[in-house]
Amino acid sequence: MDLILVNLIDGLVTGLLLFMLSAGLTLIFSMMGVLNFAHASFYMLGAYFAYQISVALGFWMGLLIAPLLVGVLGAGVERYGLRRVHQYGHVPELIFTFGLALLIEEMVQFVWGKNQMPYSVPEVLNFTAFAISGNSIPAYKIFMIFISIGIFIGLLYILTKTRVGMIIQAALSYPRTVEALGHNVPLIFMGVFGVGTALAGLAGVIAGPVLGTFPGMAFVLGSIVFVTIVIGGLGSLWGALVASLLIGWITTFAKSYNIEMESLLNAIGISTPENLSDSVFRDFWSLTSPQIADILPYILMVLILIFRPAGLFGKRSS
């Protein structure tokens, strides 16, 4: 029971972190219809920028400045890169962001090298918040949870209650009409792209110290983020939240409970073959849940795409 609680908290941290990335990605998608492959690269840039700033000015300034820098960079990419490629169609746009992801990874390696950066949790937060029957929960995790929930509430408030949010929502569905009403739609697009990437940068700033700041960090999280927004339904903020938490909890639980395929199959009445070590299916029989924890999201995504192509909360299936 205690272990379940610990895992719930761990899964929540992973899920909310994923949400910070997928929220921006799903907003950008619903706006421009383009999946930003480089989204996780902006997350990585956030971590690296924050590290560089924290060396000079400390963690908190990093938390403040790095997302802004990433957001400006993202807006620049939209303005000078994506808008240019847009005229060629969707496929070149996807390819452009894919190339950008490669390029950012190479650039990070160019500037900071291939080793992990010594970016660590600030002293103020480096203590145990509380313990559940011997499993200590670091304060930094609680901090991460609060930051992410704060972001979600703030985003929801801006999108649904403020005038800017109304215009953004209108621009999502009827860009031409909104333009005719005198709003600068390209500027809104650029702004949304900037805010989306800034969110990714923020996620990088707070995840860097715990997940490690290294050139492969975008790659590790990158495809999972796509999986998240596809499962949640492209363009749906609530879907992104639900899918992020789902993936966070599924992977955490699969890793901490060792469920074996053999016992699972035995339980439903299929007996283990006599000479297992010679069988073609020996790897299938010896599967354990920690082994497949990392590919569970992909399996989930393929299943969702087959049976419900619009995703859990999706409306449009383009």
Next chain:
Amino acid sequence: MTDQITTDPTKALERMRAGSMTLTLAPWLIAIVVLVFLPMVFTNNSALTIMNQMSITIVFALAYNMLLGQGGMLSFGHAVYAGVGGFACMHIMNMSDFFETIPLVILPIFGGLFGMGLAMIVGSFSTRSAGTVFAMISLGVGELIAACSVIIVAFFGGEEGISGDRTYANPFFGIEFLQQIEVYYLTIAWLVISAALMYLWSRTPVGRMANAVRDNPERAEFLGYSSRWVRYYSFVASGFFCGIAGGLFAINYEILTEENLNTTSSGVILLVTFLGGVGFFFGPIIGAIAFTLLQTVLSLSTELWAFYAGVLFVATVMFFPGGLAGLLMMHVPVFKLGKAHRLVMPYLKTLLPGAIGLLGLAALVEMTFHFRHAAPGDEEMTIFWTTFNSHDVLPWVIALAITVIGLGITKATAPALKEAWNEANTAGGAS
């Protein structure tokens, strides 16, 4: 809107459009002759290795372009079809009883069949729609199978992969494929066969319909074709040729690992194809040749080759979405008008300083890299056959000056080039 395209069979370039075989056969014959005689020019083994790698990449890129260029489907996990084909071939190599009875030359067919089988399964649900959904499913399936490679050890061999020995096959007219040169001829034979088949496929009604579905699926549906099935056929055919590329890889390297399946390999083939140009059949061929050369030559001289490749790729997408083939084909009207000679001088004036400026920029990049990452005390560096101290000021000034002057001249002469280009593309006037 546009003029009716008329075809005059007496003119060579238009005969191609009319479908006459005389001109379309010529490039193929030239290519075959070049391929056959290449090993006599480049005799050493490393050149053979590069050429083998090039041939495999060409087959793979052409197969990939069946989807991307001709079918408009963007796949992010295409390495798995080649990889699975290769792994299947590797297993056949290790089944010594069966392998002894077949000649090595037909082994790639098995790779193709396995690649096709996998494509038939995956395609049954992924080709329902094109665009983003297809791209996402391909990515998901790609990641899934790549991740399986460390889990399903019986088939994929885990982290160390599986290896075999090609020489155990039934000798083919006495050839046991012990030497690199024999493998080269096997590879190019398959290259020519698969390229020809893929070209012919693009001329069949199915291949033509793939183009129609790419451009306007709705209209194709109204004409009575199921766009889904058209996509499915392209996908399966592409899977077959990818599997052949995988089989050739297995024969060449005699080892396959997780690396053949992962997203990086899928990304590389996308890069190769797009660099070459997706709009033309021969685009991926150019892309594969250029990329393999870039990879082998650059990676020998700089650690940053992946960085340059990334820059090149992004620049291609942004400025030349037609790729290298598109750039080449832009010049066909100029040649037809007989005004190509007018472009030579403007090109020289603009591109030569531009190239020098870019080299200067590359030097700056290399120096920055050396300055930041070289071991402490190691201040000597060598680029462009000059050795100097990267902590001195003078080399920086020189590199910066070359860059600024080179790019400056390019910028200054660019309008003249544009004018010459427009002039050369207009019919009439004194030639």
